[in-house]
Structure formats: C-alpha cells, structure tokens
Amino acid sequence: MGATEPTVHPSAPRQSAEAPKPGSVRSPVGNLKRRPHAKVLVVGGGINGVGTFRDLALQGVDVALVERGDYCQGASGASSHMIHGGIRYLENGEFRLVRESVVERNRLLRIAPHYVKPLQTTIPIFSTFSGVLAAPLRFLTHKQQGKPKERGAFLIKLGLSLYDSFSRAGGTVPRHRFLDHKRALAELPALRPDVKYTATYFDASVHNPERLTLDVLQDGELAGRTGAAPGQGDTARASNYVSLQSMTSRPNPGTGRGSTVRLRDELTGDEFDFTADVIVNTTGAWVDLTNQAMGSTSSFMGGTKGSHIVLDNPALLEACRGREIFFEHTDGRIVLIYPMGDRVLVGTTDVDADMAEDAVCTDEEISYFFDLIGHVFPAVPVTREQIVYTFSGVRPLPRHDATQPGFVSRDYRIERRGPAAGGTGAVVLSLVGGKWTTFRALAEHLADDVLAVLGKERQVSTAQLPIGGGAGFPADEPGVQQWIKAHMAPGRDADRTAGLLTRYGTRAEAVMEYLDAGEDRPLHSTRELSVRELEFMAANEQVGHLVDVLIRRTSLAFRGLVTGELLNEVAEVLAVPLGWDAAARKAEILHAQDVLKRFHRVETPSLVA
Known part of the structure; x- marks a missing residue:
C-alpha cells in the first residue's frame, strides 16, 4: 500500500491559557454544521x-x-478492562484471532504504555486430566455437551504453550509457569486448599479505557x-x-x-x-x-450482555496478591477477579441481550459473582455493601442463532x-x-x-505510532518517579503530579501548562481535581454532561468516590464554560444521580434544593 512508518509522534497541541468563555465550548457540532460534508462519515x-x-x-x-x-x-466502556490474546478462544479454533490479539497486545504495551500495563494472571487448577475428552467435542461442535467438564492441568498446559508460541515474535511478556499444590498455596494462601496447581502467565490490562x-x-x-x-x-x-x-x-x-x-x-x-x-x-x-x-x-448482530461489579474489599484485594485470578466457574464460564488500585473487579457474565432493555447488572448476576469468588477464595467474606460500582454492556457479537453465547466468535x-x-x-x-x-x-x-x-493509498501506518500521552512515557518506575519530580511545581505536589500523569500520560504537560497559567485551587470535595482542570476538560475533551466527568474523564465513579458534595461542586464549576444556568445545573445533577443509580447501583444524595 506504500505505507511509511512514522518515527515521530505529533506533539500534543498547545492549549490556550485562557479559561473558556461561558457557553463557548460546544464547537465540535458547530464544525459539522458549518461544513456539512465529509468524504467519510463514521457513525x-x-x-x-x-x-x-x-x-x-x-x-x-x-x-x-x-x-x-x-x-x-x-x-467499549463496559469491558473487563483487559488487553488480552483470548486464550479461551483457542478451543473455538479461532487461531487467527488469538494470534492477532497477542501481537496487538504486545504492540499496545509499547505504543500506549500510559494506559496499557502488563497483567500477571494466575489460573487455579483443581484436576489434572479433566476435560480431555470433552474438549474435542467443544472444538468441533462449539457447544457444551451436558454438564461442563472442568479443564484440567493437561489442557491448560497445552493451551498456554500454544499461547506462548504466538508471542515469540516481538513478545514483551514472560512465558507461563506451573506450580504444584504446595508452591501454589505459598504464593496464594487464600486459595481453596484442594488446589492442585496454578498456571501463571502475562496478559495486559487497561485501567482507563x-x-x-x-x-x-x-x-x-x-x-x-x-x-x-x-x-x-x-x-x-x-x-x-x-x-x-x-x-x-x-x-x-x-x-x-x-x-x-x-x-x-x-x-x-x-x-x-x-x-x-x-x-x-x-x-x-x-x-x-x-x-x-x-x-x-x-440482521448481522446477536450481542450478549456482560456485567461486572467493583468491590471495596481489602481481604479479597490481599487474596489476589496483585494479580488477576482467571478461572473456569462451575458452569463452564471463564470468569475473573483482579485488583485495580485499591478496588477489585469481578466479572463477567455472558447472556443473550434484549436490545429493547437497558443493560444493567442484575441481582442474579451479583449472586453469581459472589458464588464465583467463593469457588476460589472460600474463606474471604463478601457482602453487597462492599459493592461500590456495577456496569454492564452488550458485546457486539454476530448473530449466533442456536450457538451458545460462550462459543460465539x-x-x-x-x-x-x-x-x-x-x-x-x-x-x-x-x-x-x-x-x-x-x-x-x-x-x-x-x-x-x-x-x-x-481510490487512495495508505500514507501512514499506525503499527508503531505512539498513542496520545504514550509518546515519551517513562519506560520504568524510576523513570516515572523522575518525571513526577521534574514536573512538580508550587501548589502541585508529587501526588497531584502523579495523578495527572496517570490520567493523561505525557499529555499532562499541556494540562499543567494550562493549570499554571491562571489562578487554580483543588476542589473541596476531592483532591484529585481542580477548578482549572475541569475548565480544561470542558474546553478540550467534549464534556456534554456532568456524568461524563464522573464516569469517563475520571475514575471517581468507578472507585465509588462520588458524593453529593462532589456532584454539586463539579456542576458549579462546569456551569461557567458550558453555559448552564441554575435550572440546567440542577438538571445535570439529577441526570447524573439517575445514571449512577439506574446503570451502576450508586446511590448519591444531592445537596441541591
């Protein structure tokens, strides 16, 4: 195609140091109206x-x-936050997809290192040869025949060896390793005592999709x-x-x-x-x-719903020991438990979706999640009060008629x-x-x-092109600490600087320039945001609603940190650049409360009259 490999990533644009004028930031749709034509429209x-x-x-x-x-x-925002090759797709015969996925996982670790991180993953195994006879039938028919047969060590070893082979070219993660019963419990003492082996390998995660x-x-x-x-x-x-x-x-x-x-x-x-x-x-x-x-x-589509819960459970966090626990539940479904900061993500379900209904996490799914936690960590107590956030989405899968959801390509x-x-x-x-x-x-x-x-030819390849704030991102933890130290300033300590680097990658430099160009102060309701950073988001990140900031521009909702005070304060600051009057500000708070409650089971009291 005549493509060329770019060697220099375009630098982030300079942001105006002036705060946006009231109601002045709804420019994207204006650009479409002023020139209502494009060669290509992506919907x-x-x-x-x-x-x-x-x-x-x-x-x-x-x-x-x-x-x-x-x-x-x-x-896209309701995924399991994983960047992975999809080891379980091997038994469906999707070798091309797994190979491509492993290559792309390794690539994203290089071109988006600010968001995509290596994820140590452990599979607890409770048998040696179980499933050996059932696996060929699953492979040939793409159906579960009778009661699910647990995949034993032999099958998992075979799958991981093949998985490793796809990583040999340009691989950036270690090969898998097996531990026996004694060493498995030494590494993960909270596991079920009858665990026979553990298999540990690396995939990747994206904490900020x-x-x-x-x-x-x-x-x-x-x-x-x-x-x-x-x-x-x-x-x-x-x-x-x-x-x-x-x-x-x-x-x-x-x-x-x-x-x-x-x-x-x-x-x-x-x-x-x-x-x-x-x-x-x-x-x-x-x-x-x-x-x-x-x-x-x-009639191309036949999506399935997947739900997750986020828990504030220190005992479960400790039980994971910093790694994802990835395993087969009793119904044959592959599920996961893994820490994200000081929270634990648990998922996921895979049921046919009704497009006429909202995708929400149900009581039955929550019970399923608690059951799967008990399947591998029986001594770790979990309660519904520890749920800080739930989310669900509909996977864009092809129409699959009689094929069971777990076997859909x-x-x-x-x-x-x-x-x-x-x-x-x-x-x-x-x-x-x-x-x-x-x-x-x-x-x-x-x-x-x-x-x-x-009738055009490709001019640029994206294969090696860094994404956004991944350009020039520090290669290791000492480099991260050095970057943080170099970008601290009066009124911006190490924690605040680290938070900006985590949120924006190296694009944080443009944000800091904006913050430093005017009088700024942290919010009273959280130390993670300031007035000028919210103004920056409004001017440069197409914020349409208050809830966009809470769920998608920050991880405050995901971590269960939204309070009534935060709702009111963020709405008050955004009201100026977004042109919200008192009635609109109140409507935005009510809208955010409704979205958080209806779709994420988050109850947030309002301080607005």
Missing part, C-alpha cells in the same frame, strides 16, 4: 469507530465522526488540523451527542455523489443535513438499528452495501464484531477498505 464513537477515525485522518482523508452519546459510553479512547480520538483530530490544506479547515471532525436519524439517496450538491443523512444534536435538539461518500457503521450491538435508520434492513467481519449499478449513493460499511484488544488492527482493516473505495 459510532466506541474504540473501533474512534480507531478508524484516527487511521483515516492520518491518511489525509476528510473524515467526520458522530456518536449519539459520549465516547466509549457503550460496550475511556481515556485511551479519548487519546485515540484526539490523535485523529490533531492529524486533521495539521494535515489540512490552507483554507480547507479541519479535515478530521468529531462530535459526541450527535445521532443519526435517517438517510436519503440525495447526493452532495457540489460533487453529485454520496448520500445525505439527517443528524440531531442531542444536547440542543437541533437537526441538520450532512453528506458523505462513504458511511462507516461502527455502532456495535446497534449496527442493525443504525442500518434500519438508514433505510436498509440487516469474537472475530469481526465487514459488510458492504453500495449503491445500485450506476447509482451515486454512499457506500455503507458495517462492522460486525470486534474486540478491544484488536482495535488498531481492525481500524487499519476498515480504513484500508475505505481507502479502496476512495
């Missing part, structure tokens, strides 16, 4: 849509993206600004809270090609027309519904619908499937398909 702002947007922008394509909610609000998605988006926006010809304006424009309502075959009046879609600004209710030559549907589990809105019936395909022969309408590409770990490779595939439609 859907999850990680795969945003990755495709970035890739196309780097090729110099005039591209726009719209997302009906906030970026990474759907399945929402911020990684935002970094990928901002890379694309930056490429659109730096690559635009004089007078052309930005060639990569993206806006959240913009939904697609309908599509007609009416072409762009200037080019005579493409189709017209009707877009709606979900924050104001305004609607406007937008034309594009190619439309990329990356709306995940909603792909069929989006196609229906565009006047085309499809996690690979992806791209469906194309074009205009009739001689027609001038837009080409529509629909993404079916896809997983977090492979988003970069998937985006490259989608972008190449778009480039072929446009």
Whole structure:
C-alpha cells in the first residue's frame, strides 16, 4: 500500500491559557454544521469507530465522526478492562484471532504504555486430566455437551504453550509457569486448599479505557488540523451527542455523489443535513438499528450482555496478591477477579441481550459473582455493601442463532452495501464484531477498505505510532518517579503530579501548562481535581454532561468516590464554560444521580434544593 512508518509522534497541541468563555465550548457540532460534508462519515464513537477515525485522518482523508452519546459510553466502556490474546478462544479454533490479539497486545504495551500495563494472571487448577475428552467435542461442535467438564492441568498446559508460541515474535511478556499444590498455596494462601496447581502467565490490562479512547480520538483530530490544506479547515471532525436519524439517496450538491443523512444534536435538539461518500457503521450491538435508520434492513448482530461489579474489599484485594485470578466457574464460564488500585473487579457474565432493555447488572448476576469468588477464595467474606460500582454492556457479537453465547466468535467481519449499478449513493460499511484488544488492527482493516473505495493509498501506518500521552512515557518506575519530580511545581505536589500523569500520560504537560497559567485551587470535595482542570476538560475533551466527568474523564465513579458534595461542586464549576444556568445545573445533577443509580447501583444524595 506504500505505507511509511512514522518515527515521530505529533506533539500534543498547545492549549490556550485562557479559561473558556461561558457557553463557548460546544464547537465540535458547530464544525459539522458549518461544513456539512465529509468524504467519510463514521457513525459510532466506541474504540473501533474512534480507531478508524484516527487511521483515516492520518491518511489525509476528510473524515467526520458522530456518536449519539459520549465516547466509549457503550460496550467499549463496559469491558473487563483487559488487553488480552483470548486464550479461551483457542478451543473455538479461532487461531487467527488469538494470534492477532497477542501481537496487538504486545504492540499496545509499547505504543500506549500510559494506559496499557502488563497483567500477571494466575489460573487455579483443581484436576489434572479433566476435560480431555470433552474438549474435542467443544472444538468441533462449539457447544457444551451436558454438564461442563472442568479443564484440567493437561489442557491448560497445552493451551498456554500454544499461547506462548504466538508471542515469540516481538513478545514483551514472560512465558507461563506451573506450580504444584504446595508452591501454589505459598504464593496464594487464600486459595481453596484442594488446589492442585496454578498456571501463571502475562496478559495486559487497561485501567482507563475511556481515556485511551479519548487519546485515540484526539490523535485523529490533531492529524486533521495539521494535515489540512490552507483554507480547507479541519479535515478530521468529531462530535459526541450527535445521532443519526435517517438517510436519503440525495447526493452532495457540489460533487453529485454520496448520500445525505439527517443528524440531531442531542444536547440542543437541533437537526441538520450532512453528506458523505462513504458511511462507516461502527455502532456495535446497534449496527442493525443504525442500518434500519438508514433505510436498509440487516440482521448481522446477536450481542450478549456482560456485567461486572467493583468491590471495596481489602481481604479479597490481599487474596489476589496483585494479580488477576482467571478461572473456569462451575458452569463452564471463564470468569475473573483482579485488583485495580485499591478496588477489585469481578466479572463477567455472558447472556443473550434484549436490545429493547437497558443493560444493567442484575441481582442474579451479583449472586453469581459472589458464588464465583467463593469457588476460589472460600474463606474471604463478601457482602453487597462492599459493592461500590456495577456496569454492564452488550458485546457486539454476530448473530449466533442456536450457538451458545460462550462459543460465539469474537472475530469481526465487514459488510458492504453500495449503491445500485450506476447509482451515486454512499457506500455503507458495517462492522460486525470486534474486540478491544484488536482495535488498531481492525481500524487499519476498515480504513484500508475505505481507502479502496476512495481510490487512495495508505500514507501512514499506525503499527508503531505512539498513542496520545504514550509518546515519551517513562519506560520504568524510576523513570516515572523522575518525571513526577521534574514536573512538580508550587501548589502541585508529587501526588497531584502523579495523578495527572496517570490520567493523561505525557499529555499532562499541556494540562499543567494550562493549570499554571491562571489562578487554580483543588476542589473541596476531592483532591484529585481542580477548578482549572475541569475548565480544561470542558474546553478540550467534549464534556456534554456532568456524568461524563464522573464516569469517563475520571475514575471517581468507578472507585465509588462520588458524593453529593462532589456532584454539586463539579456542576458549579462546569456551569461557567458550558453555559448552564441554575435550572440546567440542577438538571445535570439529577441526570447524573439517575445514571449512577439506574446503570451502576450508586446511590448519591444531592445537596441541591
């Protein structure tokens, strides 16, 4: 394709030192209205849509993206926070997917080190040869025959050896190791006493999937600004809270090609027309519904719901000893327990989803999670009062009819619908499937398909290109400490500096420049945020609602740190740049409370009258 490997990552744009003027920051949708055409329109702002947007922008394509909610609000923000090869997919015969996933896992550890970290993973094993006869049947039929047969040490050893073989080229993690009963309990004394072995290997985790998605988006926006010809304006424009309502075959009046879609600004209710030559549907589990809105019936999707809980349980945190516990539960489902800071994430379920209902974690799923904890850590008490957050999402899996959810392929395909022969309408590409770990490779595939439609060649490869704040990120812990020390300033101690590095990667330098350019103060309700940092988010990170800051611009909600005082204080600060009057501010607080309670089981008292 004539691609070249970039050796220098574009530097983060300089941010204005001036605080945003009241109500002045809803510019993304304005950019779409002022120039209501793009060669390519990406619909859907999850990680795969945003990755495709970035890739196309780097090729110099005039591209726009719209997302009906906030970026990474759907399945992309409801994942198990893992970047992994998917060892369990081996028994489904998905060798291509596992190989690609391992390669991409290793790559993300290099190009996104600020968010993607090595994750030591241990599998507790309670038998030696169990499942040997059942495994071939699972492999051949993709169904569970009768009562699940627990996978024993022989099968797990075979799988991990194959898994390791996929990491040999460019591998960045150690090979797996087995321990016998005595050494297993010496390492993890809280495990069930009848554990026979443990197998330990490395995958990776992403503790901030929402911020990684935002970094990928901002890379694309930056490429659109730096690559635009004089007078052309930005060639990569993206806006959240913009939904697609309908599509007609009416072409762009200037080019005579493409189709017209009707877009709606979900924050104001305004609607406007937008034309594009190619439309990329990356709306995940909603792909069929989006196609229906565009006047085309499809039945590609058959998503399954996955739920998780987050626990504040020091005993369980200690039992994990800093590693993920990854194992097969009694129903044959592969589940996980792993620490994230001072919290513990437990998941996940895999049940057919009803797209007419909200995806929420149910009482039955919580009972299932408590049962799986007891399966491996029987002496660790867990109570519902220790749950600080729950979340659920619908995996964008292909339609699977009678296939059991656990056996549905996690690979992806791209469906194309074009205009009739001689027609001038837009080409529509629909993404079916896809997983977090492979988003970069998937985006490259989608972008190449778009480039072929446009008759263009790839100019830039993303394979070695650092993502956002991963550029120049310290390589080890001594380097991190040195970076923190070098960026401390009056009023910004080591903890605050470390927090900014964790949240933004090396893009924290631009944030600090903004913070230092005016009078700032930490919030009364949390030391993790300041007034000017909230203003920075409002001006540069497309904050549409109060809840965006709590769930997706920070991890405050995830860690159970949202209080009534915090709701009121953050709403008060955001009200100035976002132009909220007293009534709007109250509505935002009520909206945040509703979202936190309905979707995440978080009860937050309000101090607003």
